[in-house]
């Protein structure tokens with residue numbers, strides 16, 4: 001090729017790239033790139049350091065934080081574990097009109113950023129290439145996200161997290177997803193952010209449930225911000241383990257190892273939580289899923305009151321529907337129990353393998369006295385539901401009753 005041909009080729013290439021990328025970032029291509037190729041992310045990274053980004057930032061100026069008069073009064077974090085009734089408990093808050101609810105804010109960090117070693121990218125601060133072997137670095141990113149949500153400060157939240165499909169599991173975050181559906185690309189995401197921020201600032205309570213946080217870390221949030229309140233939700237480890245197996249979350253061969261780690265984590269959280277209750281009176285609430293499921297309305301009222309909220313009539317009806325089922329007409333019951341919840345809370349006793357009960361009773365013996373669960377040493381006692389598998393809530397210190 002001659003020099004002239006080379007020159008033309010370069011110009012044509014540059015033109016095609018700029019047209020393609022230009023369409024992507026302005027969101028006019030009509031194609032949703034949920035996972036753009038790596039090269040595009042790299043170009044996208046230029047958003048905050050080249051000259052063009054200056055003009056983009058002028059078009060989408062820095063989001064102001066909530067005003068003093070228009071900011072949530074309570075920042076509620078529900079700390080819990082996989083298959084422990086957390087969707088049900090979180091839904092209680094999501095259904096309240098005064099709540100801005102975020103479902104699993106750290107899902108994208110675990111599933112996208114850490115697992116596939118992506119770089120965390122932000123609108124107006126430098127990207128972070130997280131060293132996935134460095135726990136401190138991951139926790140720093142996570143704390144930024146949790147804090148970003150609780151404070152309605154979305155510029156602190158990385159783009160992958162903002163674009164996480166789990167956003168559809170909250171009524172107000174789902175509206176953001178809808179807006180993004182009409183405003184494609186990363187610019188679309190930022191075009192939709194002010195709306196998300198307004199809806200967060202206007203809420204009386206920001207609430208979020210997470211299975212990816214510890215009580216120790218939640219206490220740090222509480223120490224730094226008097227508006228932060230924490231609900232620690234626990235469930236009978238035997239029910240949780242059976243459910244995890246049933247949903248393929250744990251391999252049959254590694255059940256015992258999994259159980260040891262799980263119960264160690266719950267025990268630490270329970271100990272930390274109990275000590276912290278004197279340090280932060282009225283800001284920590286501990287509840288067992290079984291108690292909530294057995295007395296849905298009474299516990300729902302107490303949980304809401306903890307966050308400064310009253311149950312609405314609509315919520316009362318929704319709660320009745322999802323806990324007294326099965327109800328096939330109930331459109332809002334998707335992902336929720338839609339069953340007789342007091343029956344459902346103990347149905348594990350009918351299906352669980354008796355050797356598993358023995359193993360869990362042994363490996364979780366440190367958890368039981370702290371949360372009022374009772375070992376079931378005999379096969380006949382596991383299946384006989386007249387024999388209690390847990391103490392009455394009023395007899396368990398520090399638990400909601």
Ligand SMILES: *[C@@H]1O[C@H](CO)[C@@H](O)[C@H](O)[C@H]1NC(C)=O
Pocket residue numbers: 051
């Ligand atoms: C960026 O803008 C500044 C000021 O407008 C200018 O001096 C500089 O040459 C520009 N840089 C590039 C790479 O275009």
Ligand SMILES: *[C@@H]1O[C@H](CO)[C@@H](O)[C@H](O)[C@H]1NC(C)=O
Pocket residue numbers: 131134135136137140
């Ligand atoms: C881990 O990350 C933290 C926070 O980003 C950093 O301060 C620290 O130096 C890192 N440690 C190592 C061993 O890279």
Ligand SMILES: *[C@@H]1O[C@H](CO)[C@@H](O)[C@H](O)[C@H]1NC(C)=O
Pocket residue numbers: 324340341342343
């Ligand atoms: C739900 O189950 C409980 C416990 O098995 C039972 O006492 C109750 O009558 C059931 N409620 C309904 C509405 O079926």
Ligand SMILES: *[C@@H]1O[C@H](CO)[C@@H](O)[C@H](O)[C@H]1NC(C)=O
Pocket residue numbers: 380384385386387
């Ligand atoms: C279940 O336990 C109750 C209370 O101890 C007992 O009266 C009853 O006979 C037991 N039922 C069976 C089937 O063993």
